[in-house]
Amino acid sequence: MSKELIRLVDCCMAYDGEQVLDNLNLYINDSEFLTLLGPSGCGKTTTLRIIxxxxxxxSGTVLFNGVRINDVPPHKRHIxxxxxxxxxxxxxxxYDNxxxxxxxxxxxxxxISSRVGEMLKTIGLVGFEERKVSSLSGGQMxxxxxxxxxxxRPNVLLLDEPLGALDLRLRKDMQVELKRIQQQMGITFVYVTHDQEEALTMSDTVVVMDKGVIQQIGTPEDIYNEPKNAFVADFIGESNIIEGVMLQDRLVELFGRKFPCVDSGFAPREPVDVVIRPEDVDIVPADSGHLCGTVTGITFKGVHYDIIVDFSGFKWLIQTTDFHPVGSYIGIRLGPEDIHIMKKSKYSGMFGDYSSYSAEYDEIGDSELEPAESEEAPGYEE
Amino acid sequence: MKNKFLAGPYLIWMALFTIIPLVIVLYFALTDSVTGRFTLANLAAMKDYLPIFLRSIWLAAISSVICLILGYPVAWCIAQTGPKVQRFLYMLVMLPMCISFLLRTLAWVAMLEDTGIINSLIGRIGIGPLPLIRTNGAVILGMVYNYLPYMIMPLYTVIIKIDPRLVEAAQDLGCDHAQVFGKVTLPLSVPGIVSGITMVFVPAVSTFYISQKLGSSGTTLIGDVIESQFKTAYNPNLGAAMSLVLMILIFICIGLMNRFTGDDDEVMTL
Incomplete structure (x- = not known):
């Protein structure tokens, strides 16, 4: 249906001998909302700057509508x-901006006047024409x-962490608004962010990157439900990642116990990483659980509680709407759909253990970009 | 509010050596040299010196413009280099200022004299001697040579602070290199231009040494006249009146310059 607009072929980038992009291959379709997602230093901004x-x-080739544009300067690109x-x-x-x-x-x-006027209407800033940009709030800027x-009216709009400096509430509003603008104008958006929730909310396609390498490309649902390796599983949402052994198709061994699952295509007795999402775990009384453990921590999160459960030394994060006090002994049940099997990768063993859990876990990922100005602090001083 | 006291020493300094002398200048300018009574005669005498005032402003203005034309590309180039090279180049710009102002001006005398280095060199290939010294050109040369670093420094400081993403944003919106310069870099360096012109113009308009050494009786500047009122003509009252008028003229010039930067922009003056 949609045709290919941009393609990066075997793109490498190195600064001072340090490899920032390693053989990147990526295509972007016309009118697509594609997000490059990854931690800082993963090469996502570099990819955007190359486009x-x-x-x-x-080394490598950048194609736009099938034409090589490596040497076309920015002011001659329809981007x-x-x-x-x-x-x-x-x-x-x-107005002049x-x-x-x-x-x-x-x-x-x-x-110019009619197009700027139209644009001001779209972004809801009619009447701001003569304002100095320094007098605007973060959201207005x-x-x-x-x-x-x-x-x-570009073919492609590149957005480099555009909402990074806004406070949470405004960021959510702008996410919806950007998505609306993108669909309304039918422009290809290439969006860079380190915020996984933002990526899942807005994108048609998410590209997860780490250390200059694409880890996974897929729809938000694919990326969340079928992460390819421990890095993706950990970066997109919360994950308990456990070592397991694939006994046969649709049967995996965890903690010495056999669990039916829905994955197949692994070698017999192949060691694998098993992802259990914290919200997929059912808590039951200890005597009827597949596994039993002791609650060692609980944090109130508004909609749910985050509880940390110690299963003979390996700590899990479980999200539940019921209160389970620290020290209580509980059981859990896992259905086949709750267990997701991944091949072993170089990221195995690096993520998914909540033994060193702290209540701030979900703030850590967001702290790389400090909100410098918020909507509440507009610089109105003349 | 303890911090206020930290400015104390400076305020005392300023009172002693700026405010009080200004009051003294004002007193002398408005009193008669013999009787000591209030008079406007000193100020009225200014009209005889109008051509000298105009010449001073004219030469200082030309020098400022030449400094800007020479200095801007230098400041821009320095700002484009890496941090280490930048420090080195900046030091080079500052280097002449380590040598005495008098010495630097005297060196130009030795270069420009009728029997000086330049004339004896071109004399060997049969040209000259050319009248290099004791001309308006020589005075402007002396001003430009001495005050060029004062132009480059504020320009460099402003250009280096221009966000490189603004340049990228302009390229992104379709600007080629010339348009980026005209639409973004140059408008954003206006505070530096104003500051640089002020820092060149003010000392140039009141200089006397440069015109005495490199100029002639036809290139006398207001600074020379003021100096002579105190040192040779023994009329401090007239000298004070001239200083006062010069000061007011400088304030007017600075005021005019600052109009260009707009009201709420960062304005850098002396």
Missing amino acids: GGFQKPT NTVFQRYALFPHLDV IAFGLRIAKLSETE QRVAIARALVN
Whole structure:
């Protein structure tokens, strides 16, 4: 249905001998919302900058509509970028910022005026034309940055952590709004983020990267339900990752006990990583459980409790809506659908153990980009 | 509010050596040299010196513009290099300032004299001697040579602070290199340009040594006249009046310059 627009073939990137991208192969379809997701330093921003033309890959080919564009400078590409921290022109007001690209393209002032006006309506900032960008709040600057890019009607919009500096509430609103704009205008979005929830919410396709290598490409559902390795399982949501042995198709051994599962295609007695999502575990009385363990920690999370359960030395994270006090002895049951089997990888054993669990676990991933300004602190000082 | 006291020593310094002398200048400018009574005669006498005022402003303005034209590309180039090279180049710009101002100006005398280095060199290939010294050109040269670092420094400081992502954003929106410069880099360096021009113009307009050494009686600047009122003509009242008028002119010039940066931009002045 959709046709291919951008393709990266065997792209490598190295700075000072350090490999940032390692043989990246990726294609992006027309009108797709594709997200590059990974921790900082995984190469996602570099990939975006290669597509935008701000960096040339040390080797490999970048194709746009089948034409090689490695040597095409940014100003000749039909691609626009929403930069991290917006990069609005401080010497221009809101109107002139949005009109910047159209003026360079030498459109008539009437055409510019109507297109900027239309854009201001889309982003809900009508009446802000003459405002200095320094007097805008973070969310408003974000909207102007998006408008400044979209007003040029690019084929592709690149977004580099565009919501990173916004507070949580505003970020959620903007996620919905960006998705709406993308669908309404039918533009290809290539979105970079380290926030897995953002990626799952907005994307048609998620590309999970680590250390310059693509770990998995798929729909948000695929990535969440069928992670390819321990890195993806851990990075996308919370996962208990346990060593297991595949006895035969649809039968796996965990903690010396056989569990039916839905995966097949492994060698007999192949060691595997087993992912159990914290929300998939059913808690039952100790005498009727497949496994039994002691609760060692509990944190109230609003909708649910996070509890840590010690199963003979290996600690699991389980999410439950029922209260289980520390020290209680509980059982768990696992259905075949709750068990997901992954091949062993270089990430095996690195993730998925909650022995060193702290209540801040889900903040750790977000702390790499400190929110510098929030909606509540607009800089209105003249 | 203890911190306020930290500014104390400076405030005392300023009161002693800026405010009080200004009051003294004002007093001398408005009193008669013989009777000591209040008079506006000193200020009225200024009209005789109008051509000298105008020449001073004119030469200082030309010097400022030449400094800007020479200094901007240098500041821009330094800002594009790596941090280590930047420190080295910046030091090179500062280097002439380690040598005495008087010595640097005297060196130009030796170069430009009728029997100086340049004239004796071109004399060997049959040209000259050219009238290099005691011209407006020589005075401007002296000003540019001495004050160029004061132009490069603020320009460099401002250019280095321009967010490189703004340049990328401009490229992203369709600008080639020339357009990036014209639409983004140059407008964003206006505070540096204003600051640089101020830092060159103010000392240049009030200089006397450069014009005495490199100029002639036809290139006398207001600084020279003020100096002579105190040292040779023994009319401190007229000298004070001239200083006062010069100061007001400088304030007007700075005020005009700052209008260009707009009201709420970061304005850097002396």
